[in-house]
Amino acid sequence: MDVVIVGAGFAGMYMLHSCRQAGLSAIVYERGGGVGGTWYWNRYPGARCDVPSLEYSYQFSEDLQQEWEWTEKYATQPEILRYAEHVADRFDLKRDIRFDALVTSITYDETTNLWTTTLKDGEQTTSRFIVAAVGCLSSANRPRFTGDETFSGRIVHTGEWPHEGVDFTGKRVAVIGTGSSGIQAIPIIAEQCDHLTVFQRTASFTIPAHNAPLDPQYVRSVKSDYSTFRAKNMLTRAALGGDTPTGTSSASEVSDEELDRVLSERWAKGGLLFLGGFNDSMVNKASNDRVANWVRDKISSIVRDPQTAELLQPETVIGCKRLVVDSGYYETFNRPNVSLVDLSERPIERFTPHGIVVDGAEHPVDIVVLATGFDAMTGSLLKLGITGRNGVSLADAWNAGPVNYLGLTVHGFPNFFMITGPGSPSVLTNVLVSIQHHVEWITSTISHLDAHGHHKIEATKDAQDSWVAHVNGVASMTLFPTCNSWYLGANIPGKPRIFMPLPGFPDYVSRVSRVTENHYDGFALTP
Numbered sequence: 001m002d003v004v005i006v007g008a009g010f011a012g013m014y015m016l017h018s019c020r021q022a023g024l025s026a027i028v029y030e031r032g033g034g035v036g037g038t039w040y041w042n043r044y045p046g047a048r049c050d051v052p053s054l055e056y057s058y059q060f061s062e063d064l065q066q067e068w069e070w071t072e073k074y075a076t077q078p079e080i081l082r083y084a085e086h087v088a089d090r091f092d093l094k095r096d097i098r099f100d101a102l103v104t105s106i107t108y109d110e111t112t113n114l115w116t117t118t119l120k121d122g123e124q125t126t127s128r129f130i131v132a133a134v135g136c137l138s139s140a141n142r143p144r145f146t147g148d149e150t151f152s153g154r155i156v157h158t159g160e161w162p163h164e165g166v167d168f169t170g171k172r173v174a175v176i177g178t179g180s181s182g183i184q185a186i187p188i189i190a191e192q193c194d195h196l197t198v199f200q201r202t203a204s205f206t207i208p209a210h211n212a213p214l215d216p217q218y219v220r221s222v223k224s225d226y227s228t229f230r231a232k233n234m235l236t237r238a239a240l241g242g243d244t245p246t247g248t249s250s251a252s253e254v255s256d257e258e259l260d261r262v263l264s265e266r267w268a269k270g271g272l273l274f275l276g277g278f279n280d281s282m283v284n285k286a287s288n289d290r291v292a293n294w295v296r297d298k299i300s301s302i303v304r305d306p307q308t309a310e311l312l313q314p315e316t317v318i319g320c321k322r323l324v325v326d327s328g329y330y331e332t333f334n335r336p337n338v339s340l341v342d343l344s345e346r347p348i349e350r351f352t353p354h355g356i357v358v359d360g361a362e363h364p365v366d367i368v369v370l371a372t373g374f375d376a377m378t379g380s381l382l383k384l385g386i387t388g389r390n391g392v393s394l395a396d397a398w399n400a401g402p403v404n405y406l407g408l409t410v411h412g413f414p415n416f417f418m419i420t421g422p423g424s425p426s427v428l429t430n431v432l433v434s435i436q437h438h439v440e441w442i443t444s445t446i447s448h449l450d451a452h453g454h455h456k457i458e459a460t461k462d463a464q465d466s467w468v469a470h471v472n473g474v475a476s477m478t479l480f481p482t483c484n485s486w487y488l489g490a491n492i493p494g495k496p497r498i499f500m501p502l503p504g505f506p507d508y509v510s511r512v513s514r515v516t517e518n519h520y521d522g523f524a525l526t527p
């Protein structure tokens, strides 16, 4: 093969299509039984994208983006999965995708300049290039709790949801975790179950989605000039929401009335662009405090029980942990069948056969939902068992953190590419846009190598060091490093604390373009 691609989510599918168009032979190995990546696994109740569907979609084919009809502003998981299936069928992708194919190792051979990919069943394939399209949030974090093996009920993880669904009728349910997954699932589970106990270690800031069916007139207007709509989005920091520009004033400088006007408007609109009401919410603590306090007051105005309302008010900087978008989350705590258990001071002590004990009190439970997130950005890459030049494993190369060049490559790993890897804007963007950028860069780079008789591309150590310094430098100018987020790897015990994604999509794109135009500056190209 020219290219072995790992993962058949949105990144892997487009990578395969792009390889074919460039005349490269390619095969995709996918551990799941179907396409869709994160949308294949995350089937929990309420799972929905928090990027508007007209943006969270491919733009490489005008026909595709014209013919596909999204039904809601924010698409549900089943609808996104149907879209992924549609794309796979429309572009005849499945004939080059091997499903239920778990990659156990990928090893570089310096003498042949080839990579060998080995599957769990022992099958091996050699290729000139490897593209890891494994997703940023695809390695489930399943913390163990004392006594959880004695629990007589069922334990399920949002990121590995049973395909047949879970019936909560008449059950006492525990949800552990209040990030995006938990916050989406909690209102729906609360409606279905007998009693829901939410176990919260850190409160999240969440903004209402105000989801609704898509207005056909709005869809027509976007589709009448889809490319301009897409181009505007790509000029924003998060490659998202070009129609709602970021405010031009500082939240620390406006009057109380102006602050309230801007934030009320953004709250009423809903969604992730809430934080763009002012131009400095993520770089100026005084501004962030004012925005955060406004949301804290909002929580108090929605949640009737003052003690619960207080527990639901995050103490962190708003936006430091990934902002959440919800449908009826805070309102759910006004239901008589929902209670909140605070773990911030006292963690879960243990599981018993019939419940969960915190601070000496047992909460009776039949089903436990772990909404405990992922070993983000590096977890799935490290699970591939990658070994590069001189027998050095990726795990060793990343012992102190995921060093990389442009978030696309790693020194010591020739002809190996990552899509939305650490060091790229990835999770701080509409990831479909980042995927497109990476896929097209990787394909054109391989074509360039072939056209110029180069067999090998590898980031130099110097270029990698400067890139890592650049990413750290940008992150340190923001408020992102001020809390224990998964962006920093802080949710996984023992993981090096490094801010992994790079804030700012447009600047990133220009930097990558400059590297390319400058004869692949920072890479060694070997004839």
Ligand code: NAP
Residues within 6 Å of the ligand: 048, 049, 050, 051, 137, 143, 158, 176, 177, 178, 179, 180, 181, 182, 184, 199, 200, 201, 202, 322, 343, 348, 371, 372, 373, 374, 427, 486, 491
């Ligand atoms: P997450 O944001 O990492 O949240 C995990 C939650 O579990 C946190 O509240 C965490 O508490 C808690 N937790 C972890 N281990 C625990 C333990 N041992 N005891 C008690 N609590 C524990 O994970 P997620 O909710 O799955 O979301 C991950 C990311 O996926 C999101 O940030 C988003 O980027 C993406 N996502 C997007 C959507 C969407 O598009 N709408 C939906 C779902 C997910 P701490 O905060 O204290 O660590």
